[in-house]
Amino acid sequence: MEENLLITPLHASHVALGAKMSPFAGFDMPIQYSSILNEHEAVRTAAGMFDVSHMGEIFVSGPDAERYVNHVFTNFAPTEPGKIVYGMLLKEDGGTVDDLLVYREAEPQHYLLVVNAANIAKDFAHLKAHAGGFDVKIDNQSEHWGQIALQGPGAEKIAVEVLGETKAASLGFYEFYDSSRGGKRMIVSRTGYTGEDGFELYASPEATVELWNTLLKAGVVPCGLGCRDTLRFEAGLPLYGDELSDHISPVEAGLGMFCKLDKEFVGRDALAAQKAEGVKQKVVGLEIEGKAVARAGYPVLTPEGAEVGVVTTGYHSPSLGKSLCFALVDAAHAALGTPLAVRVRTRSFPCVVVKKRFYQPNYKK
């Protein structure tokens, strides 16, 4: 293990299960246990679970919390307790600081912000920097929470069984409720990052370990970050650092629907200008002929060979059996059906612009 890597409460469990470990976002994380393909298949057809304890939990509360969240968050802060909304934090120039989930807690003026592991410190600093004039408390509790994502068509049945709570089944997509495990608070959230139905279970570090072992006994397949990436990719979901970044705005990433320009928020004017003038670059989906795999950083070309973009994520899709990628390309070449090419090492392979949602998600309504 490399020095200075952080670990999650489940680290020993991963090692005991024989996982291949690798650094991710500063944490020593499991990439796969058996095979990425098998784990991918388990989530699409049955139930898999991921250790996502590295994700950040930042609590925001205070008399101005709702007004403040709406000031930093591109989407509308959820108004009803138990509701969750996806959106972004932006820089003034429209570049993306992070994408995140905002949970509206039971108590008025209380929110939970769930952010990417790699961005916890950056987000916390950004949130503090934009809190001037707001009476709010911003509390980074990331170290005190573990998180397990239970995902797949079998997740509901297992969640009801393992949690012993039938209300897990009646929970709608992007809703959550409060429960407890091991004498501490647990959050049961119907969310995920795989394109399948499922739950994200936030609990204390100790309860997370107990829950993981209980889920293992219930037959849930432990899944590493390898298939987490193939699953989210097929479902057309962006990964911060690849399809969203300091230099890629949500509008450029095709996520404009999560940015409400009819309210004021940090970065709003930059996005409005991008919408009015048209963006210069866009994230697109590409379908490549044959088995060629386009990896992040590979050049995207016109059929004539002019460089017009770069691949951000690419796989031979396990569920669809096709070679697919996301790429950031000049807006002039981003229309569906545009013929392009990707250069893989020494050769170029023809491809065509397609919709990014390669796989139709099966979310609970």
Added chain:
Amino acid sequence: MSKVQEGLLYSESHEWVRVEGPNAFIGISDFAQEEMGDITWVDIPDLDNVMKGEEFGALESVKASSDLYSPVTGTVSERNTDLEDAPELLNEDPYANWIIRVHMSDPSELEDLMDAAAYEAFIAK
């Protein structure tokens, strides 16, 4: 524990060589396929010649790509076209499925490779 097959020669970049007269059949070791995981594409460009220590193609797995290095110098006389449609053969039986056949121009280069016992010790490190 990765299998190491007797009778083959191995490179430090985990290719194996099976020598039949002037021909070198080149594949990847069990250790290499285990490290890569599920292989989805064997990318072998149309090369006439390969040089010892230089790339002759790459393997793509779900996880990552990995360059292939030729353990010998010579003329590429054949490519295993079975792998075009069934790259997973390299996962299933890496020693039964060679990738390219090279007509060697300098068989003395084989002396730089490891035998099965030496390779076993090498990957155990």
